[in-house]
Amino acid sequence: MKNWWKYLSVALLLYVIVVSLNTPLGPGLTAVSPENLNTGENSEIKVIGYNTHFRNNPPDMQHPGVWLESDGFHLTCNNVEVIDDQELHFSVEVPDELPSKSLHVFVSYDEGTFMLPNAFRAEQSVKNDQLKNEAPESFSGSVTAFYFPNREILRESIRNLMFHVPMWFTMMLLMTISVVYSIKYLSGLNPDHDLIARQAVNVGLLFGILGLLTGSLWARFTWGQWWVSDTKLNGAAITTLIYFAYTILRGSINEEQNKARVAAVYNVFAYVILIVLLMVLPRLTDSLHPGNGGNPAFSSYDLDNALRTVFYPAVLGWMGISLWILQLRNRTERIKQQIENA
Amino acid sequence: MLIREIGVLIRKEFDLEIRNKVAIGGILLYVVTTVFLCYLSFRELQDTTVWNTLFWVILLFSALNTISKSFQTESRYRLLYLYTLVSPAAVILSKMIYNILLMGITALVTLLFYSLFLGTSPLEGANAGMYLVALLLGCAGFAGIFTMIAAIAAKTGNQLGIMAILGFPLILPLLLTLIGLSGIALRGLPWEYGTTELLILTGLNILIAALSYILFPYLWRE
Numbered sequence: 001m002k003n004w005w006k007y008l009s010v011a012l013l014l015y016v017i018v019v020s021l022n023t024p025l026g027p028g029l030t031a032v033s034p035e036n037l038n039t040g041e042n043s044e045i046k047v048i049g050y051n052t053h054f055r056n057n058p059p060d061m062q063h064p065g066v067w068l069e070s071d072g073f074h075l076t077c078n079n080v081e082v083i084d085d086q087e088l089h090f091s092v093e094v095p096d097e098l099p100s101k102s103l104h105v106f107v108s109y110d111e112g113t114f115m116l117p118n119a120f121r122a123e124q125s126v127k128n129d130q131l132k133n134e135a136p137e138s139f140s141g142s143v144t145a146f147y148f149p150n151r152e153i154l155r156e157s158i159r160n161l162m163f164h165v166p167m168w169f170t171m172m173l174l175m176t177i178s179v180v181y182s183i184k185y186l187s188g189l190n191p192d193h194d195l196i197a198r199q200a201v202n203v204g205l206l207f208g209i210l211g212l213l214t215g216s217l218w219a220r221f222t223w224g225q226w227w228v229s230d231t232k233l234n235g236a237a238i239t240t241l242i243y244f245a246y247t248i249l250r251g252s253i254n255e256e257q258n259k260a261r262v263a264a265v266y267n268v269f270a271y272v273i274l275i276v277l278l279m280v281l282p283r284l285t286d287s288l289h290p291g292n293g294g295n296p297a298f299s300s301y302d303l304d305n306a307l308r309t310v311f312y313p314a315v316l317g318w319m320g321i322s323l324w325i326l327q328l329r330n331r332t333e334r335i336k337q338q339i340e341n342a
Numbered sequence: 343m344l345i346r347e348i349g350v351l352i353r354k355e356f357d358l359e360i361r362n363k364v365a366i367g368g369i370l371l372y373v374v375t376t377v378f379l380c381y382l383s384f385r386e387l388q389d390t391t392v393w394n395t396l397f398w399v400i401l402l403f404s405a406l407n408t409i410s411k412s413f414q415t416e417s418r419y420r421l422l423y424l425y426t427l428v429s430p431a432a433v434i435l436s437k438m439i440y441n442i443l444l445m446g447i448t449a450l451v452t453l454l455f456y457s458l459f460l461g462t463s464p465l466e467g468a469n470a471g472m473y474l475v476a477l478l479l480g481c482a483g484f485a486g487i488f489t490m491i492a493a494i495a496a497k498t499g500n501q502l503g504i505m506a507i508l509g510f511p512l513i514l515p516l517l518l519t520l521i522g523l524s525g526i527a528l529r530g531l532p533w534e535y536g537t538t539e540l541l542i543l544t545g546l547n548i549l550i551a552a553l554s555y556i557l558f559p560y561l562w563r564e
Contacts, residue, residue: 186560241511248507252498262497265557269490270512272553273546277515280542 009320016314020162023306027052028150029116032105037122040096045077047088047105049114050150054082056110058139064109065136066090068120071099073131097128106138113138117152149304157221162310164218166318167211168236173319174204174326175243179271182264192334194260197267198250199329201243203322208240235278242270344435347428351436358415369408369444373452376400381459390464390528397456398521402484402513404448409441409488410505413496425562434493434558438551441485449481464528472527472536476520479543483516486550493561519543 001007031048047066054064066077066088077090088107103120106113148158178200185193215233216226227233249266253259359366380396387393424433457465465473488509495504523539 238511238514245507245511249494249498249504252500252504258497261560262494265561266494266508269494269553269557270508272549273487273512273515276546276549280515280519 005320006324009317009324012313012317013321016162016310016317020159020310020314023159023310024145024147025051025156025158026147026150027111027114028152028155029105029107029114029119030155032116032119035120037092037094037103037120039094039098039122039126042091042093044089044091047090047107047116049086049088049107050155051147052107052114053085053111054088054107054109055085058110061109064088064107065138066108067106067136068092068103069106069135070103070122071129072133073099074133074135075103076136094122097126097131098122099127099129099131108136108138110139112140146306148306153222157218158307160214160218161307162314164211164214165311166315167207167214169315170318170322171204171207171211171239174200174207174322175239175271175274177326178204179267182267185260185264186268189257189261191260194264195333196326196330197264199326199333201246201267203326203329205240205243205247206325207318207322208236208243212236212240238277239274242274246270344429344432347432348436348439351428351432352440355436355440365411366444369404369448370451372407373400373404373448374455376403377452377455377459384460386461388461388463391525393460393464394525394528395521396460397452398480398517398524400456401449401452401480402517404452405445405481405484405488406502406505406509408444408448409485409492410495410502411492412437412441412489413492414501421562430559430562431555433562434489434554435551437493438486438489438554441489442482445481445485446478449477453477467530469527469530469532472533473524475540476524476527476543479523479540479547480516480520482547483520483543483550484513486547486554487513487516490550490554490558493558497561516543516546519546 028050029047029052030050033046034043037043057064063080063082066080068075068077075092075094077092080088080090082088101122102118103122104115104117105119106115108114151158178197181193181197181200184190185197215236219228219233220226246263246267250259250263253262377400380400384396387396488505491505491509491512492501495501495508498504519539519542523536523543526536526539
């Protein structure tokens with residue numbers, strides 16, 4: 001079959017859209033109240049879950065196991081009461097001495113063991129690093145359903161992974177194609193190569209803008225602002241600036257051959273420095289992105305299997321679509337030139 | 343052969359500069375005016391970070407101004423004439439070396455007036471050797487990138503505007519690393535703390551020179 005890769009990428013993207021928007025999120029804990037605990041007192045606490053089924057318990061247990069943890073020191077909770085599948089009430093006796101001011105909460109039942117990190121702050125705690133004890137028995141979960149991980153901060157927005165991240169991969173692919181054709185142009189002065197280099201930049205910029213838009217939307221949901229000062233965001237902004245400058249440069253030279261040559265030289269020069277920039281910038285500043293500064297990571301050991309089965313097809317699908325757009329743009333541009341010359 | 347050509351071309355640049363004293367005077371006056379403007383706006387800068395950043399931003403703009411004219415003065419016919427005599431690599435390398443020297447003078451004058459007007463307190467207790475190395479690597483990097491960009495922008499009608507658009511995103515890795523390294527130097531920390539920055543800057547400078555050496559002949563060909 002001739003254009004198999006076009007059919008394949010459309011099929012992949014359909015699969016990605018359907019699966020990524022329909023797969024449910026796994027169980028997780030979203031909120032507790034109150035968030036501040038007084039040391040040396042007995043506190044009544046409420047925990048809210050998302051997509052959880054607190055009523056399903058192992059046969060030998062009346063209710064889920066609940067405990068708090070502070071740096072290796074575990075506090076067992078009493079009077080656990082299941083209100084419904086998403087809500088639990090319990091009480092806990094907080095001692096005067098704790099190893100750390102922040103406490104995590106764990107809920108363990110039939111579906112697995114779930115944690116909300118840094119759920120509580122204990123005021124006026126006496127710091128005692130010596131406190132340590134064994135964690136209570138936890139269940140690894142009997143549910144094998146296909147779902148996306150429920151991560152704090154991200155929640156339902158985790159689906160954007162399939163749309164935001166591949167935009168950047170695709171953009172870098174197109175910019176690399178562009179620089180390869182610029183080098184080819186410089187060595188052979190074939191106008192066709194220049195055409196491909198120029199159109200690859202145009203399509204790459206389209207994907208760059210889409211990446212900025214999806215990223216901005218995601219940042220609003222997770223970090224609270226449309227734009228935050230972050231290494232990756234600034235790197236992305238600079239990349240788009242460099243390639244917009246490329247189009248401006250083309251526009252400001254009149255003679256066709258001169259334009260192609262100067263633009264190709266700039267393209268190669270800019271691409272090499274851009275690669276250095278993208279490697280250097282993260283070393284100089286901290287990033288809010290996955291894997292940096294306490295954000296949930298998607299690194300190779302961490303990317304969940306369910307996410308993986310959608311993410312890899314998404315990357316391939318978007319790349320395929322971008323190459324198709326590039327091919328169409330090259331053809332229309334060539335036809336336009338032929339009409340002009342005729 | 344190449345080295346002799348570069349030597350002759352650098353001498354030519356010097357001769358032209360000395361014959362036309364207005365150019366170098368203009369650069370120095372530009373620097374002094376900018377510093378004085380900052381002085382009137384800020385009065386005195388106690389904060390080392392702001393002091394350091396502002397210095398590099400001033401130097402960035404004076405580099406843009408200084409180097410933008412390095413291909414403007416060459417008329418099309420003189421370039422053609424040079425083409426018959428020397429290799430293109432000699433032209434770009436000689437311009438680069440000359441611009442590094444020019445930037446070195448500019449940086450020293452800027453530093454002099456800058457510390458005179460905006461306070462010397464950040465310089466006290468600094469690691470002077472490391473600061474000078476940062477200054478040197480900065481001048482070399484600015485000169486390298488802007489010389490190549492000037493050669494590209496000379497092909498368009500709007501030299502200065504295009505140079506800023508093309509050059510500023512590319513100068514960023516250099517500028518950020520420079521601000522980092524000189525910040526370390528101003529805090530008076532020993533050399534070990536700046537190893538990464540020093541390596542990045544040296545690598546970048548070599549990379550820029552190599553790229554210009556490879557790419558300039560294509561730009562030159564008419």
